[in-house]
Amino acid sequence: MKNSRRLFVLLLAAAVLMAFFSVPAAAEPEYKWRLAQVHPVGSDYDTRAKEFARKVSERTNGRIHIDVFSGGVLGDWTETFEMLMRGSLEMNMAQANANFDPKLNLAYYFPYLVKDIEEAKKVYGKDGWAYKIVQDLWAAHNIKALAVIPLGMAGVSLKSKPASYADPEVHNNMKVRVMPIKPCEMTYEAMGYIATPIPYAETYSAIQTGIADGQMGGPPFQAWQFKDVNKVWIQYNDFFEPWWIAINLDLWNKLSEADQEILQTAALEESAIQWERAAAEDEKYRQKLKDEYGWEIVILSPEELDRIASHVRKAVWPKLEPLLGKELMDRIYQESGIPRP
Structure with missing residues (x-):
C-alpha cells in the first residue's frame, strides 16, 4: 500500500514537471528599442505609447521590447525627429518637423485644412487622403509613419x-x-x-x-x-494637431512582414482609441x-x-x-x- 502511494506521488510529481517544462518560455528580446514622446507621464499620450509597446511585446512573445520615455527626457519633438531620421532613436510619438522639409507642414500645421475633429478623422485617419501623402513625406526622411495619435483642435x-x-x-x-x-x-x-x-x-x-x-x-x-x-x-x-507613432525606416525594412504587421496593427488600434477620445479630451x-x-x-x-x-x-x-x-x-x-x- 505504501509502495502504491509512493508510486502515485512520484508519477504526479513527474507530470507536474513535464507540464512546467512544456510551457514555452518567453523569448529573449531580439530587438530592444526606445520610443520617445514629450507629454507627461500619466497623460493619454503616455498611455497610448505604453499600450502600443505592451501589445507589440505581447504579440511577439517578448522578441520586440520597447521602452517608452515620456516627458521629453530624450529630447523635444524637434530633436527626436532628427534622431529618428538618423537612426540614433528607434521610435517616437511626435509631429513632423517642418524645419527639415517645408512640405511636412501638411503633416503638422496647415491652417483650416479641417474645421473640426470629424473632418480631421476623414482627412488624417487611415483611410483619409492626407494619410498616404504624409506617410510618403515622412518616408522621404527615412521615417515610417505608422498611425496618427490625434491631440485635438487648436x-x-x-x-x-x-x-x-x-x-x-x-x-x-x-x-x-x-x-x-x-x-x-x-x-x-x-x-x-x-x-x-x-x-x-x-x-x-x-x-x-x-x-x-x-x-x-x-x-x-x-x-x-x-x-x-x-x-x-x-x-x-x-x-488639427496630428502626432504620429513612427519608426526609423531602415529598421522597419529589416523586420519580417509578420513583425511589420504586428507593429502596424498595434499603432492603428491605439490611434482608433484616441480618435474616440480626442473631442472629449478637448472638452x-x-x-x-x-x-x-x-x-x-x-x-x-x-x-x-x-x-x-x-x-x-x-x-x-x-x-x-x-x-x-x-x-x-x-x-x-x-x-x-x-x-x-
Missing part, C-alpha cells in the same frame, strides 16, 4: 478677450506667441493678432513678463500648461480651465468659424505654395474641395 489662450476676436479683418494689439514656423505666423497675422515667434520652452516666461499676451500651438490640453498666466481660451480650430480641459481657474471659454459659432476659415484660406494658402510646391498644393486644393482664390 486655439489660443490669452490674458484677456479681444473685442474683435471673431472678426479677422480687424486688427488688435494683442501679441500672440506662435510656433516659430512661417504658416503659424502668417495665420495669426491674418486673424488680426501680432504674431510673435517664440520657442515653446520660453513661452511661459514670455507671457509672465509681457513679451506675449498669450500663446497658440495646440488644443486645450496645451492651454492647461498656462493656467496661471492666461485667463481666456478661444477655440479657433485653426488646425475635459476646457471645463477644468473654466471650473478650477475661472477662465472664460469662447466657442465660435459655425458662422464665425466659417468666416475666419474662409479668410485665412484666401490670405494664407497662396503663400504656402512656395513652401510646399505647386504639385502638393494642387493636390490639397483638389482633395479638400477648396477652390483656388
